[in-house]
Amino acid sequence: MTLPPRLAWTVGLVATFSLAIVVHILVVLTVPDNVSHSAYEDIADFGPDRSFNLLPDVVAGAEPLPALDPSMQHAACRFRLEDGPVLFTAAIPVPFWSIGLFNEVGEAVYSLNNRTAGSDILSMLLLTPQQLSILRQNPPDDLEDLIVIEVEDTNGFALLRAFSPHAYQRQDVESALSTAYCGFLG
Structure with a gap:
């Protein structure tokens, strides 16, 4: 038929x-x-965990990580909160800087910039709810100076970005990013 x-x-x-x-x-x-890979895994190629590692300049077709702004300089720090809370500090003398906290799958967990922080100094503590309850029992002296962020995800990374409007400032920005701290409290 x-x-x-x-x-x-x-x-x-x-x-x-x-x-x-x-x-x-x-x-x-x-x-x-x-x-086959994630940003969390890719960041391991730039240096040790719990340390801000400078990322190479963003060049079209050879970006160190996806979706980075070429007008910014970047440093990344991988962490595992099972090892303890993470303290982030930096002094970045530029018109704009920001830090983004991401979980292991690359979802943004928290973001802060110098305008919302009200300072050119970054001073932030990242911890789990359990670590926060322990910290409250014996708080450090400078706790009131820290921005305290509580997260459920224990693995992640921080991406610190700084804008350098002029080429002559690149070295100063790179120096500030390389002296940024991502490590243990105390």
Whole structure:
């Protein structure tokens, strides 16, 4: 039995469209399983954990991490809160700096910049709820000077960004980023 040409064409179009939908859904669902690396893993290539490591300049086609701003200089620090709270400090004398905290899968957990901090000095403590309860029992003397951030995720990274509006300031910004601290409290 042969189908009329118009009906055959319609059935063929519906079958093709249905197959395209199935393939699209399968591709979308398998993308997370096929990604071989993450920003958290990539940052390990730039230096040790619990230390701000300068990232290379952003050059089109050879970015050290995805979606970095080429007008900024960057330093990254990987951490594991199982090892203890993480203290971030830096003095960055530029018109704008920011720090972003990301969990292991790259989702932004917290963000701060010099305008919202009200200072050119970064002084921030990152810890888990359990670590915060222990810290409250025996707080350090400078606790009131710290921005305290409580997170559930124990693995992550910090990305410190600084804007240098002029080429002659690049060395000063690089020096400030290289002396930034990401490590143990105390």
